[in-house]
Amino acid sequence: MRLNEIEVQHYRNYDGLTLDFPKTLNIFLGENAQGKTNLLESIYVLAMTRSHRTSNEKELVHWDSDSARISGVIEKKTGTVPLEIIISNKGRKTKVNHIEQKRLSSYIGQLNVILFAPEDLSLVKGSPQLRRKFIDMELGQVNPIYLYDLVQYQSVLKQRNQYLKQLAEKKQSDLVYLDILTEQLAEFGGKVLFARLEFIKKLEHWANLLHKKISHEKEELAIDYFSSIPLDKENFSLEEIQKQLLQSLLDSRKRELFKANTFLGPHRDDLIFNVNGQNVQTYGSQGQQRTTALSVKLAEIDLMYSETGEYPVLLLDDVMSELDNERQLHLLETIEGKVQTFLTTTSLDHLNNKLTVEPDIFYVHQGEIEREA
Ligand code: ATP
Ligand code: MG
Structure with a gap:
């Protein structure tokens, strides 16, 4: 499955944002604290209705706003599916095909994501x-x-x-x-x-x-x-x-x-x-x-x-820098071509000479995103 496009409003440090993703590999490049993780998080929330970082929904809404909205179009073998989630102090509202879903289990599973962040490397050692x-x-x-x-x-x-x-x-x-x-x-x-x-x-x-x-x-x-x-x-x-x-x-x-x-x-x-x-x-x-x-x-x-029967969408938050050269290659080899991937990084150094597919590169700067021409 793929995420073809996403629209984000009043989410974290994003005022408003519309992006489309024709390529399989999408790299979000930017300095610290610019919004890279926030963007991956918004894709995760669109899939799971909850953040992987916090259980306090208020944090997800832009400081100057009362509600956040994320919508996206998913492409599956069976066709395209529009998804939408609105987060406000009244709770969460989810829609599939523009129809409101009362049950969590009828929403989750539409978009399958796997998120991999540095803290996942402590899956073995952690609690x-x-x-x-x-x-x-x-x-x-x-x-x-x-x-x-x-x-x-x-x-x-x-x-x-x-x-x-x-x-x-x-x-x-x-x-x-x-x-x-x-x-x-x-x-x-x-x-x-x-x-x-x-x-x-x-x-x-x-x-x-x-x-x-x-x-x-x-x-x-x-x-x-x-x-x-x-x-x-x-x-x-x-x-x-x-x-x-x-x-x-x-x-x-x-x-x-x-x-x-x-x-x-x-x-x-x-x-x-x-x-x-x-x-x-x-x-x-x-x-x-x-x-x-x-x-x-x-x-x-x-x-x-x-x-x-569908590959999930992979979200890789800053993990390349945490892996040695050989493990980086294994990671890229596993995903390249078949799994749509969204990857954040502060530098392209870890990726140079390792990619066999042409990525789309997006520059993230203070809550705005620009695609490399
Ligand atoms: P790093 O490379 O350090 O991981 P990043 O680009 O992933 O950085 P993010 O975590 O995506 O950074 O963004 C962090 C910034 O988002 C913070 O500096 C914070 O000011 C801002 N931010 C977080 N929540 C909100 C919110 N609810 N409203 C507005 N801005 C927010
Ligand atoms: Mg980050």
Whole structure:
């Protein structure tokens, strides 16, 4: 898929902007603090309705304005689709084909994006929360029902934790209501777990192929889903997972009541990356950790293609300067020609002599963008 054009109004430091993208590779060149990341962020928001940098929507709207608007035209095998999102203090309004969408899951997935920023290189080393967010974002794009189940899960989890607190404070004593919430939690949590296990299996397949290539066939990458409940990760069905989650929650009831918290379930899980059988987070060199992060990120391109029949749009924010020469070449080789890419950089030095396709170069300066003639 491609993003053919974008229009941005009152977004961050952009007053108004219209750009079209006939080329596959689009390079945004500019000094620091000019608006390069803001532009990539606007494409990300058009796809995901949320920013990757902040959960405070107010930040996205230009300081002198009350609302921001981003619209774009997506080209897919099935035709072109206009998308639009308006962000204001009243919330977000999304439109597909000029028709307002009430459900997040009917909007997300129209435009698939993969964003790669320097902080993604810490996917391996960073906190478990970072890896859970990674799964949720990527899986949510290829499987909108996952997003729906996740939102339900989080909402029941919140209610249940509140109720556990009320029980601990003796403001409530009805354990039947806790049973109802526990069953609901196991129902949605099981769905979330099931989708994640399937996703990780596929991700592992594609990531390992890339990792082997980057490491010159010296290293194998395995990804393990670390679950807070016992699971058979080879043979699993949705019903079995839901049953297991329910049982684990019931088994830990005493501790839950004592701690007034739910400490089992997908909100506590993690990913483990193993290179040649060793945990790369603990034992890997910095280079191995970077190769792993790069392989996992790039694997999503192939995974999305195999799931949806379309390549996603790739957003590369300042990552070239963070990679060594060989990894830069691998990155460019993976994308060139087939994946529409938006790349930001402060200098073309890292790209010289490495590109095999002719890019469009855009100069970014104080919230204005000009295409190189
Ligand atoms: P770097 O190379 O350092 O990453 P960049 O070009 O990616 O720089 P951006 O993060 O895109 O920079 O833009 C940062 C600028 O945008 C900041 O200097 C800030 O003043 C401005 N900015 C951020 N949010 C808003 C907003 N809501 N309204 C107006 N300007 C904003
Ligand atoms: Mg930036």
